[in-house]
Amino acid sequence: MANIQLEHITKVYPNGFQAVKDFNLDIKDQEFIIFVGPSGCGKSTTLRMIAGLEDISGGTLKIDGKVMNDVEPTDRDIAMVFQNYALYPHMSVYDNMAFGLKIKKVPKDEIDKKVHEAAAILDLTKLLDRKPKALSGGQRQRVAMGRAIVRNPKVFLMDEPLSNLDAKLRVQMRIEISKLHDRLGATMIYVTHDQTEAMTLGTRIVVMKDGVVQQVDTPQNLYQNPCNQFVAGFIGSPEMNFLDARLIKSGDTLLADVGGTKLVVPPSKARALEEQGYVNKTVVFGIRPEDIYDSQIMVDSINPQNVITARIHVYELLGAEVFLYFDYDNTEITARVDPRTTLRTGDTAKFAFDMEKAHFFDKDTELTIVN
């Protein structure tokens, strides 16, 4: 398969808009890389530059060490899958998969071999004679994948391929794509705005915002060690809670004053904050919803100074978990708790913050001070 290098890649549109700025990434053979970020962050533009559908304004794109900037899309040995895929309505599954090769005048026996191989990988062998209208949504999606697989490309590029599917099929196809990556051992680049898709599929994730790469890391590291407030907020659902906190010293202890409650900062984090000169300054304190506890055991076991009292304004049962929403210091806070909780909307309750899991960010630069 293929290694891909993006070196100082930029995209400036004719109107002067800089869609992608100094993008650097080394994608290893067989990696499953995800580009994720909000709408307009430059993720699809980057993918289209790799595909050759967009000109590269600056920098170098290499596939297997060969510079690809001016190589025609058809000569880059890539295959693309997009969200609005269409099957040829009057052709069988076999012909749908073979069509791209037929118009490229690939010999018949070679087409036949490739289609059958792809069908076997995608579990479509028994459906090869069917017409698209006789297929389920998931089967259609697999045929669309099959059209890409028969090309036997070095790289697969996927731009939000599951966006048009309903929630159930989306989960199913997510698993299929993951299995497909394992089976094909291909290099894949996948664009999505959905952080759940990113976290579940990628070996590494590239988080982008305003055309700039924010962080490239494994899903686990992005979640536990975000490099800035944006990544911390973007990765994870429900998103991380953020509150302004003034750091004050009380004897040997560093306290984070959040709306009048003085939370005790654990020594390991306190050292980093003190060393970087944040004492007597306001920082942003971040805590994930699952690191806020409502159970009596946790409330009792956690330092009582790290416990706040608040009135729940929304109780949301999701089956395996419950989200409790309450306001604190004029900010809406979300806690993810056990579904056996007895708390309901309107109750006033104690919530304990697990400060070992707290994150602190610089208020001006939004960069992480300590995770």
Place this chain on the structure above:
Amino acid sequence: MSESNEKINTLLTELQKISGLPLTLASSSETNLSESVAEKRLSELIDLCKNADERNSFYTNFLSGSLTDEEIELGCAKYHISMNSSNWSVYAIGFKNPYSDIVTEILTGLFPVSKNIIVRINRTFIAIIRFDAPEIDEDSERTTAMMIVDTLRSEAMTDAKVGFDRPVKEFNKLSSAFQNAVSAIKISTLFSLEDNAISYRNLGLNKLLAKIPESAIEEYMEDEFHGFSFSDLSTESTNTIKTLFDNGLNIAETARALYLHRNTLVYRLEKFHKESGMDLRLFDDAVKCKTGMMLNELLKNKKKY
């Protein structure tokens, strides 16, 4: 060379010219065709190609609005087009560079000839006429347009913009629908709209502003913004403002969409207020800014294209 062989060669050259395909002459032992049969088949193919070419010219001229009603009627009769179809729609597909033959093959696969006509307008424009099209809403039309874009991207590895207008009940009105679809593509280019599927009906203010002459725009920009340049805005500022407009000036929604803390968004808006004099939380200033950004884009692109 026999007389028959010479005739076949002449026909082959003619077919090559019409079809643009490289053709070579094989011996009769290889093809199992007698010379007379080969001659007949080639003549038939030439007629077919000529017919297809004439048919394409008819549709091109019709869609461009250069035929009289009488010529349209004659053409419909000649090419067996039933003007009684109840519902017609047309998609204009525009390419940055000349499209390859693969593109027309893919489109023919997607839109079978029984209910569709693929018209090669020129080397960078194709039209798809759909007859007896089902009564569809705009969302479905958009889905079809996006499907064309994405299929061409993945199968032909080429980028295209697809414009469309509302379906029409009479064949004669297809021409204006097509011209609107082409306008939609042009207007979307002038305003650097990101979407590749463009509905003429949904262009709203863009349609109106596109008609303003350059000099009038320049005068307005100078009078209203006193040298403040939208082109100097950073990507971050531009994205923030666009997201604020997309979220109906709602600060909480915008902060959520940008994954920002509310206070950070407010700080950015205040900074913009200081630099430009426009407080985007106020409706009047927001309208002024939105119009200014659109006109700035239009002006830059009008100079370029």
